[in-house]
Amino acid sequence: MSKLNESKADLILHPIRMRIxxxxxxxxxxxxxxxxxxxxxxxxxxxxxxxxKLHKAKLxxxxxxxxxxxxxxxxxxxxxxxxxxxxxxMEKMTSEEHMELFMKFIANLIGDYGRxxxxxxxxxxxxxVSYRQxxxxxxxxxxLQLLQGLREQMMQHVGNEPSDxxxxxxxxxxxxxxxxxxxxxxxxxxxxx
Numbered sequence: 153m154s155k156l157n158e159s160k161a162d163l164i165l166h167p168i169r170m171r172i173x174x175x176x177x178x179x180x181x182x183x184x185x186x187x188x189x190x191x192x193x194x195x196x197x198x199x200x201x202x203x204x205k206l207h208k209a210k211l212x213x214x215x216x217x218x219x220x221x222x223x224x225x226x227x228x229x230x231x232x233x234x235x236x237x238x239x240x241x242m243e244k245m246t247s248e249e250h251m252e253l254f255m256k257f258i259a260n261l262i263g264d265y266g267r268x269x270x271x272x273x274x275x276x277x278x279x280x281v282s283y284r285q286x287x288x289x290x291x292x293x294x295x296l297q298l299l300q301g302l303r304e305q306m307m308q309h310v311g312n313e314p315s316d317x318x319x320x321x322x323x324x325x326x327x328x329x330x331x332x333x334x335x336x337x338x339x340x341x342x343x344x345x
Contacts, residue, residue, distance in 0.1 A: 161237055163209050165256040167263050168194060168202045176212060176230040178310030183218060183225040190320070193267070203228065211235065257324075264322050280321065299327075 163169055168191070175182060175190045188199055206212045211234035214226045237253075245253075268274060268281070290298065302325070312318055 160209065160211070160241070161253055162256075163205060163211060164235060164237065165253060165260065166202070167260050168198065169206055170260055172199075172202060172206060173211065173230060173235045176228060177235070178307075179229070180311070181215060181227050181229050183220065183227055185220065185225060187228070190314070206234075257326075261322075261324055 164173065171191055171194075172187055175187050184196075184199060184203060187203070188194065188196065191199065203212070207214065207228075211231055212228045213231045213234075215229050216227045217224045218227055219225075242250075268279075274281075288298075306323065314320065
């Protein structure tokens with residue numbers, strides 16, 4: 153993997169930076185203070201450090217400066233394609249590099265779930281906590297229709313601001329197709345000892 157690709161993947165998949173990026177999805181424009189309100193567990197100095205890394209890598213942009221209580225606050229937005237690893241970059245990666253990215257993604261999910269369970273009180277049923285695995289047999293066309301429908305449903309809510317009745321709900325998708333079977337193998341029905 154080239155240094156640029158490795159850097160972008162590592163930047164996106166770092167747990168704190170991923171949460172910053174998520175706070176800017178859907179065209180949100182936020183100051184450091186507003187981003188910090190979503191991530192009260194992150195010290196301010198740490199927040200600034202990660203914002204600077206994302207900004208230097210051009211994954212987020214400063215679109216204006218606001219005067220807030222005597223200081224100038226930067227207003228950040230997600231850069232176009234800032235949270236994406238391109239198909240071209242993905243095609244260049246080895247299977248080991250793909251596995252490394254996947255493990256970082258899973259580690260982020262484990263971290264989010266761990267933070268949820270560390271609350272003094274939680275109610276999995278009331279809070280709508282869910283993790284399921286569903287096996288579907290779909291043609292390529294049926295799969296693309298399903299994916300498009302899910303995206304459309306989620307995009308209707310991407311710009312929602314948190315409120316007394318709205319809380320952040322992390323929805324992650326992982327799609328793993330079955331492995332392709334070689335047509336050269338012939339099943340003779342015999343078992344080897």
